[in-house]
Amino acid sequence: MKPTSSEPIDLFSDQFHQQPYTYYKDIREQTGFAKVMLPYGIPAWMAFHYDVAEAVLKDERFIKDARTVFPDEVSDEQMLPISKSMLFVDPPDHKRLRGLIQKGFTPKRISRLKGRIDAIAMEQARRIKQKKRFDLVEEYAFPIPIIVICELLGIPDSDRDKFQYWSKLIVDLDNDGYGESSTVQEGMNDFLAYLQALIHARRQDPREDLLSDLIRAEEDGDRLTTNELYGVVMLLIVAGHETTVNLIANGMLALLMHPDQLALLKNDDQLIPQAVEELLRYNSPVEFSTDRWARESFSFMGKDIKKGDFVIVSLASANHDEALVEHPDKLDITREKSPHLSFGKGIHYCLGAPLARLEAESAIRVLLEECPDIRLGAEPAELAWRQSLIIRGLENLPVETG
Secondary structure, three states: OOOOOOOOEEOOOHHHHHOHHHHHHHHHHHOOEEEEEEHHHEEEEEEOOHHHHHHHHHOOOEEOOHHHHOOOOOOHHHOOHHHHOHHHOOOOHHHHHHHHHHOOOOHHHHHOOHHHHHHHHHHHHHHHOOOOEEEHHHHHHOHHHHHHHHHHHOOOHHHHHHHHHHHHHHHHHHHOOOOOOHHHHHHHHHHHHHHHHHHHHHHHOOOOOHHHHHHHOEEOOEEOOHHHHHHHHHHHHHHHHHHHHHHHHHHHHHHHOOHHHHHHHHHOHHHHHHHHHHHHHHOOOEOEOOOEEEOOOEEEOOEEEOOOOEEEEEHHHHHOOOOOOOOOOOOOOOOOOOOOOOOOOHHHOOOOHHHHHHHHHHHHHHHHHHOOOOEEOOOHHHOOEOOOOOEOOEOOOEEEOO
């Protein structure tokens, strides 16, 4: 598993997913920046050290829009609607989009959600604790964020199941030949048709929801186009839902595997905010950054980067760098500071970070209050991890209570 100068590193085996941090430690001892092989035989540069990862995320020579470096190979028609979101564009378009989206995604709106998020978590916790044994992913970590994001956007309750399906579809696009199967195409077409009808309805009859605010958002006479609205909604599903599911589930798995830390949290819920920061660092819900491309040829960290080279960051490895915190492989919810890159860095820092933190804090606090004797219902080695080029998430997490 250790890198060599001639052999790319394979980071996507089932064995790796079970114990990634052991492998990352071995890799970091050899290199902070190396060539790896992604699924489908795609080579990429990957950053493993924290300082290298931070440098990649902040370096404007690593850009997000592939069309800039491959104008003759990548067309608008080949790009998914999410490519129109601020996560996949560069300045000046990025600044424009982020400015417009911030008008609807204000801290005031997010802070008002706290009571509602607590109520949603309480409803889910009281439902599952009657079962004695349940899947924490499917029955608790998954429904809380999807309900929150649907209510935030103004999606009718009757359509939540559809959104759950589309959410998984979007995140798993990278596992299906980049969305080439007929099932994926059919699902995406259905999703876009749904969004088209919903956006039309909100334009005709605006309401007090985020989608209406995004439609109304204007700066210097500029508004989001329909395709940009598609991109924003898809981004909110990925960044505002799927990653939060994994933050809750990965965080609870870490706590259940460290009874001393779980006991500390049960005895003092004032530790929950800093515990969430440590859980974000310790078992990040986002393992790899989204795509970046070298805008030009240049030397970076002693390596010759060519124009068009694919570059990504192992956020999970950077978060466990020995240069970042003392004893990085130890879960310690009492750390006064738990720095991490789980929400990114630089201009693409996650706009939804406050909402994700709020949901995770509420979900963990309520679950421990309602199910204080919660425990793992399977051996850690038996747990299956989702195959993804972005997220680190469990297929399921069996737990028991009572």
